[in-house]
Amino acid sequence: MQCLSKSFFQGDDVVQIARALLGKSIITTFDNQFTIGKIVETEAYNGSFDKACHAYLNRNTKRTSVMFESGGIAYVYLCYGIHHLFNIVTNKKGIPDAVLIRAVEPVEGIEIMQERREMQHAKPALTNGPGKLSQALGLKTKHTGMSVLKSPIQIVENELIDGASIQSAKRIGIEYAASHASLPWRFYLKNNDFVSKT
DNA sequence: TAGGTGATCTTG
DNA sequence: AAGATCACCTAT
Numbered sequence: 001m002q003c004l005s006k007s008f009f010q011g012d013d014v015v016q017i018a019r020a021l022l023g024k025s026i027i028t029t030f031d032n033q034f035t036i037g038k039i040v041e042t043e044a045y046n047g048s049f050d051k052a053c054h055a056y057l058n059r060n061t062k063r064t065s066v067m068f069e070s071g072g073i074a075y076v077y078l079c080y081g082i083h084h085l086f087n088i089v090t091n092k093k094g095i096p097d098a099v100l101i102r103a104v105e106p107v108e109g110i111e112i113m114q115e116r117r118e119m120q121h122a123k124p125a126l127t128n129g130p131g132k133l134s135q136a137l138g139l140k141t142k143h144t145g146m147s148v149l150k151s152p153i154q155i156v157e158n159e160l161i162d163g164a165s166i167q168s169a170k171r172i173g174i175e176y177a178a179s180h181a182s183l184p185w186r187f188y189l190k191n192n193d194f195v196s197k198t
Numbered sequence: 199t200a201g202g203t204g205a206t207c208t209t210g
Numbered sequence: 211a212a213g214a215t216c217a218c219c220t221a222t
Contacts, residue, residue, distance in 0.1 A: 052217070053217090063206070080219080081204035085218080141205095171217075173218070
């Protein structure tokens, strides 16, 4: 399968990149464990202009500095002390845009995902949320800064998505972002069982 | 619907 | 130095 190009992730419209990532697949190979998930839900975080973005007003800290690197690398951070949330940094160096991957549909390595999630069955709960998919694919904070263009993390072309099957909506869990909380920067595939519950 | 859990940010 | 907050998940 064809890996996405560096220039795809360096584009300057993070909202369009979030939309375009639907239908692509994430391949991870950690500890000789191979897993693939198809992206079915994303959210765009629009750099220094976006009150919901960790790098709002160019806040550049130990945690957020990776967002200022050029696009095509992972930003994984710990949320609520428990959950590892997987983002892909986009745009040029110095502009802190990122796309949060909110849900995937398991494609390969489902048994491995079940082990990591300590689940007996391949129910939607395996990967239907940002913390869940990160755990299922083995993505952790230590992977921050790694390229998503080569093993062990690769984003590849999978199926082309018809625009009519894409739904946009406001982002989840960012009520503190006030006027930016209602922007339609969340994208998901209609009628897909693995889209997160709201 | 509430509590867990820890990094990060804010306040004093 | 201490308290509040947080791009979530699981179980009551």
